[in-house]
Amino acid sequence: MKIIVCVKQVPDAKDVRLDPKTNTLSREGVQAIMNPYDRHALEEAVRLKEQYGGTVTVVSMGPPQAEEMLREAVSCGADEAVLVSDRAFAGADTWATTYTLSQAIKKIDDFDLILCGKQAIDGDTAQVGPGLAERLDIPFVAYVRKINDCTANTIRAERLMDDGYDLLEVPLPALFTVVKEINEPRIPSLKGKMKAKKIDITKMTAADIEADPEQLGLKGSTTQVVRVFSPELKGDRAMLTGTPDEQVAQLYEKLSPLL
Amino acid sequence: MDYFLSEEQQMIVDVARQITDEMIVPQRAELDETEDYPRDILTAIAKADLYGLYIPEEYGGLGGGCFEIVLALEQFARGCTGVATAFAASALGAYPILISGSEELKQKYMPLIASGEKLAAFALTEANAGSDASGIQTTAVLDGDEWVLNGTKQWITNAGEAQIYTVIAITDKSKGPRGATMFVVEDTDPGFSYGVKEKKLGIRCSSTRELIFKDCRIPKDRVIGRIGMGFITVMKTLDQSRPGIAILGVGLGQGALDEAVVYAKQRVQFGKPIISFQAVQHILADMAIQIEAGRALVYSAAKHIDAHKNDMSKASSICKVFATDMAMKVTTDAVQVLAGYGYMREYPVEKMMRDAKILQIYEGTNQIQRNVIGQELNKEYTRS
Numbered sequence: 001m002k003i004i005v006c007v008k009q010v011p012d013a014k015d016v017r018l019d020p021k022t023n024t025l026s027r028e029g030v031q032a033i034m035n036p037y038d039r040h041a042l043e044e045a046v047r048l049k050e051q052y053g054g055t056v057t058v059v060s061m062g063p064p065q066a067e068e069m070l071r072e073a074v075s076c077g078a079d080e081a082v083l084v085s086d087r088a089f090a091g092a093d094t095w096a097t098t099y100t101l102s103q104a105i106k107k108i109d110d111f112d113l114i115l116c117g118k119q120a121i122d123g124d125t126a127q128v129g130p131g132l133a134e135r136l137d138i139p140f141v142a143y144v145r146k147i148n149d150c151t152a153n154t155i156r157a158e159r160l161m162d163d164g165y166d167l168l169e170v171p172l173p174a175l176f177t178v179v180k181e182i183n184e185p186r187i188p189s190l191k192g193k194m195k196a197k198k199i200d201i202t203k204m205t206a207a208d209i210e211a212d213p214e215q216l217g218l219k220g221s222t223t224q225v226v227r228v229f230s231p232e233l234k235g236d237r238a239m240l241t242g243t244p245d246e247q248v249a250q251l252y253e254k255l256s257p258l259l
Numbered sequence: 260m261d262y263f264l265s266e267e268q269q270m271i272v273d274v275a276r277q278i279t280d281e282m283i284v285p286q287r288a289e290l291d292e293t294e295d296y297p298r299d300i301l302t303a304i305a306k307a308d309l310y311g312l313y314i315p316e317e318y319g320g321l322g323g324g325c326f327e328i329v330l331a332l333e334q335f336a337r338g339c340t341g342v343a344t345a346f347a348a349s350a351l352g353a354y355p356i357l358i359s360g361s362e363e364l365k366q367k368y369m370p371l372i373a374s375g376e377k378l379a380a381f382a383l384t385e386a387n388a389g390s391d392a393s394g395i396q397t398t399a400v401l402d403g404d405e406w407v408l409n410g411t412k413q414w415i416t417n418a419g420e421a422q423i424y425t426v427i428a429i430t431d432k433s434k435g436p437r438g439a440t441m442f443v444v445e446d447t448d449p450g451f452s453y454g455v456k457e458k459k460l461g462i463r464c465s466s467t468r469e470l471i472f473k474d475c476r477i478p479k480d481r482v483i484g485r486i487g488m489g490f491i492t493v494m495k496t497l498d499q500s501r502p503g504i505a506i507l508g509v510g511l512g513q514g515a516l517d518e519a520v521v522y523a524k525q526r527v528q529f530g531k532p533i534i535s536f537q538a539v540q541h542i543l544a545d546m547a548i549q550i551e552a553g554r555a556l557v558y559s560a561a562k563h564i565d566a567h568k569n570d571m572s573k574a575s576s577i578c579k580v581f582a583t584d585m586a587m588k589v590t591t592d593a594v595q596v597l598a599g600y601g602y603m604r605e606y607p608v609e610k611m612m613r614d615a616k617i618l619q620i621y622e623g624t625n626q627i628q629r630n631v632i633g634q635e636l637n638k639e640y641t642r643s
Contacts (some may be wrong), residue, residue: 153488187277188589190321 001054001150003045004105004114005160006036007073007130009066010122018228034069037117038074041178043185044147045115046077052150055079057108061089061100067201074196075188081199083109086206091218098131100216103209105136113155114175118143129177139174145181260551262558268330274307275334277595278534281522282337290341291610295454296420297342297464304335304346305375307407313350314357324565325499329506329557335521336510337517340614341462343510347503348416348465351622354378354496355425355441359484364443368423376509382426382444382470383493385410390627392427393436393495397472399428404479406442408450408472418468419453422446426470439489443481450475461613464588498571499623502561504622505578508586508615509557511552515586515593515611519543522606533596542596546589554584573635576628583618584625590615 002145011030017128019026034042045056057080058073060066084104105111119126126142133140145160148167155172158165158221160179188196206216214220238254240247264272282300290297304310312327314320321327328350333341353372356364356379371377388394397410408428424444431438438489444451454469483490486538520543535538560578564571576633590612594601619625 187281187303187307188274189306190270190274192308195265197266197270211327232503 001048001052001066001114002111003054003056004047004111005038005042005045005058005073005078006116006128007058007060007069007102007162008041008112008120008122009033009060009069009119010035010037010120018230031138032065032069033119034063034072035122037118037121037178037180039117039185040180040182041176042073042076042078042114043183044178046186047183048147048150049077049112054112057082057111058103058105058110059084061085061092061097061104064130066210070201071196072188074199075192077101077188077189077192083206083207084204088211088213088216090222092216093221093223094125094127094215095222096218096220097128097141099220100209101128102135102212104204105132107204109208112172113150114138114173116177117174118177118179126177129175131173136173136175138259139170141168141174141176143154144176144178145167146192147176160254162201165202166238169254196214228248260555264330268327271309271312271327271330272334275309275331277332278303278307278309283335283342287311287339287342287464287610288604288607290339292366294458294463297339297345301345301378303374305461309346310349310375311373314353314369314373318365318469319373320369322513324561325502326561328566329502329561332503333506333510333513333554334377336507336554337505337514338584339464340507340511340618341464342612343419343507344416344617345464347507348380349375349378349421350421350503351381351496351500352417352425353637354499355381355492356443357481358495358499359441359492361442361480361484363480364483364599368443370528372423377423378417378421378423379423380415380421381496382412382415382418382424384413384415386413389622393491395427395429395439397426397428398432398441399430399440401430401479402476405476406479406481408442408444408475408477410472411454412468412470412472414457415470416465416467418466418470419456420466425483426469427493428472430489430626432484434487436490439487439493440486441483441492442477443483444470444477444570446471446477448475448477460616461610480539495571498575499564501579501619501622501628502556502557503620505553505557505560505582508552508584508618509550511611511615511618512553512582512586512589515590515608516543516546518548518598518606518608518611519546519593521557524599539596542592548591549585549589553578553585557582572631576623576631576635579623580625580628582634583615586615586618587612 009032012033017026049056056078058070058078059082061084064085067083070083074081089100116129130140141159142158143160146149146158148156153172154169156169158167240250282303309331311320312323316322332343332347356368372379385395397447398408399408425441426444427441429438450473452471457467523539524532526533557578562576563574564590593608594612597606599606600606
């Protein structure tokens with residue numbers, strides 16, 4: 001089974017700040033990590049490889065620094081790593097990103113399954129997975145919480161829903177986005193780290209993926225960010241006092257007009 | 260301090276650190292309370308390839324030595340000495356095969372131990388044979404193509420969890436120290452069972468039980484090395500393994516210092532964080548001095564052992580005594596810095612203090628280590 005995992009380097013959520021002047025995330029001095037949901041996608045791919053055989057290729061669109069994260073993915077069990085990087089990609093929204101990734105994946109060509117995290121923790125759009133499936137014209141399942149089994153042509157998976165789950169059978173090739181409930185990502189192994197240090201990362205530029213320049217980066221993006229802001233915390237507070245019975249009575253009095 | 264580790268050695272530290280911070284530290288208090296064996300952590304250690312650190316590549320290991328396993332153990336012990344002991348016990352059980360075993364035995368057992376698929380355990384101690392190993396009473400008698408073992412081993416780490424046991428038994432009482440032989444016993448061998456799990460002061464998540472041999476029959480080819488060479492294998496094994504115990508003292512001490520400094524910066528008394536008081540600073544400084552001295556000594560001893568296989572005893576005993584006595588002192592001081600809070604189970608330092616005590620006792624008490632050092636000095640000065 002040939003599996004592609006799309007991974008993104010994101011700022012560590014522990015210290016995300018907004019730059020009020022530029023309306024963008026302030027990345028200065030913030031540690032970059034692999035998007036946590038992508039880590040679950042990678043782990044699932046490696047487990048599928050261990051069970052059914054095959055290869056795992058990680059693909060990331062990002063700046064040259066993303067190479068570090070791709071090496072980490074190799075230390076966790078990926079076999080190959082592809083960095084899609086070009087100045088022309090800068091400023092891409094999810095529309096332009098799915099175009100760029102789809103061009104790169106068409107170059108890789110041979111795959112049975114693509115796994116992505118359900119969303120990235122920086123943009124939080126959850127659009128790249130489904131958008132990419134659309135561009136590649138393959139079946140898509142979101143919020144996969146378990147992959148049950150697969151054959152040469154089909155795969156069965158559970159999709160997490162608000163009130164339970166759906167069991168779906170999908171023809172391959174397909175694209176899934178996964179939730180964190182799907183597995184517990186492993187800690188890199190020593191042999192994996194040694195391999196990661198030596199591996200040649202395949203680099204693809206806009207020219208390599210034969211992309212239409214008009215559809216790349218800021219130029220190819222249809223989204224416009226008008227303003228980004230931290231919501232102000234509002235809301236009145238009232239402290240109830242007295243015995244528990246008295247407090248319940250007061251609370252009922254306050255809530256009853258609203259019911 | 261920078262010990263100029265190679266890139267590969269630094270990777271070992273990084274992997275072991277991640278397992279320690281993400282798995283061991285969050286679970287240690289519960290493991291101490293429930294006394295459950297840390298199977299999921301040991302599985303993660305196996306998946307991370309760390310069971311094979313000291314095993315040659317031809318047997319599925321990574322081809323490192325004493326120093327490489329020391330680097331991993333230091334991290335684990337910083338998190339929990341119980342988990343570190345459970346991990347280290349497999350290496351202790353494997354060394355006799357590695358040191359004296361036939362090529363066949365190595366081929367059969369070492370790859371399984373290197374992958375962590377099977378755990379090993381070492382069985383020397385008995386009710387009447389502690390510091391005086393010559394007091395062992397377990398016997399092995401050859402009967403046709405099988406050895407028949409009878410007797411009871413006591414306080415065996417990993418007992419009931421390991422699948423591969425290296426066991427010393429008397430094969431010819433009349434030959435004294437040359438009448439003991441080591442064997443490999445597998446958990447499924449007939450006539451082999453375990454006693455109850457012991458209740459301990461510290462390292463509670465590690466398993467400590469009796470091994471009971473009642474007409475336990477094993478194939479003839481399970482002899483490790485030559486018949487009658489059992490004690491020599493035991494001594495070489497312990498020389499090789501003691502830096503592993505010494506480094507547990509360093510890791511444990513570091514864990515205690517980390518807790519003490521963090522607490523001393525937060526705890527306010529008389530209007531100031533207590534770290535601003537010289538009385539507290541000096542305790543912390545003395546802890547740091549002792550730990551760093553211990554680390555430098557254990558690293559050096561481990562490298563010496565990797566380079567000088569015929570001259571291990573003194574270096575091995577010296578580092579074991581120093582680093583484990585240090586751990587007892589440092590962990591006691593950590594409890595003192597945290598004072599009333601430190602005495603409570605809510606904070607990790609009381610467990611660290613309880614865990615430290617075993618380091619001065621197992622794999623040869625620190626008094627026995629001083630005997631070894633004294634005897635080696637006597638030999639050295641006779642030669643020159």
